[in-house]
Amino acid sequence: MKRTPLYDTHVALGARMVEFAGWSMPVHYPTGIHQEHIAVRSDVGLFDVSHMGEIRVLGDGATAFLQFATLNDPGRLKLGRGQYTMLPNDRGGLIDDLYVYREKEQEYLVVANAANVEGVLGHLRTLAEGYDCHVVDESATWALMALQGPGSALLLGHVVDDDLTELRKNATLVTSVSGCPVRLSRTGYTGEDGFELFCHPTDAPIVWDVLTDAGAVPCGLGARDTLRLEAGFPLYGHEFDETTNPLCSPFAWVVKDKPFYGREAMWDRSCPRRLVGLRLLERGIPRQGYRVFRGDAAVGQVTSGTLSPLTRESIGFAWVDAEAAEEGTELRVEIRGQKVPATVVKPPFFGQ
């Protein structure tokens, strides 16, 4: 199993380590997922996400290439800015969802999910053959941490020299923490203000300690999942996979009307099923794979679910038949043989 540069730090903190996408990762620390979740919603949490993959795309044809390979519009990015995007296959589905940062006019840093790095790399390299650009795997070059929560700008402002109030959402800044060079972006996946810090792997434990000493609460993958779900963000392998058309989801905004790889298979298709948010009206927790019913007819399946630590409501995502996807539709989720009433809601699942 692969270890991030912060493995020893996690173990020393008493984290429960689990295997995730071939990596040994902290699922939670001794105080538990609930406390970590609340720390991010109310103050500041710190996540190790060094397992994610970094891929550099550079060369005179880099913009044209990513314009064709990804669904959002990288050409629209100002230098230093990043955007959420997706990597389509040629069957109307997705290979991964990504974050793409424009570092120079023709140079981008692509962040991919840990489980998909090899697939994303292989696909990008094949597709790049017709373009004047290179695809370089920098996954081993970078440690990545996410500092998330309403107090994160204040905390980080104390440990870097730069004025962070000027750093806008999705913008990047090169700075240093305790002498360690850090590439900072105002991004994250929790629904809160926050920053992602890219640094050299050997510097990661120093940066981590500086941030936790300043009050950031160590958070594991468990809280990362409940936070992204509450915020209404999809997770590849749950909401999306090789067969799911993003145009049939609340994330259709990502897909721009332009020529892109696999467009014919994705575009102009009717949506036999749609991705929706669910809120249970009675007690129970929806989980991936649970069946969804309308009346007695099976209409779909849950892709993710949890008890919202913030609202105490049971929430989730499900792919359901298009005619059962209207907001307010009364559905039922089968939980251990019992059909529990639920209603279709629009994410996010908490007021922002």
Add this chain to the structure above:
Amino acid sequence: MQIPDNLRYTASHEWVSAPVDGVVTVGITDYAQDQLGDVVYVELPDVGTDVSAGDPVAVVESVKTASDIYAPVTGSVEAVNAGLDDAPEHINESPFDTGWLFKIRVGDAGQLGELLDAGGYQRAVEKEG
């Protein structure tokens, strides 16, 4: 990890109190709650339900997973811990006390002798770990 000497245990991580007037109290062990992580939801059997040793009779759900709880002995459900509806975290905070799950009126007292003692359970956990 606590394994109180005055309780009996199953290999599936339930604890069972000594019988009081033929009724035992059942919960999950400190080891089990630690493995599960933050418990957020508990589904308990109806009072009066007849259960056989080994039947799945309750479900404890943590943030990440749902785990079946088995009847350690045959009998009927005498009471359930309704306090867990609003405060399932008692299972994490106090698994042997306020985190108890249900009580069973024991049908066959001989079954109690088949349960593990603290030492036996300790060895079962070590084998797992």
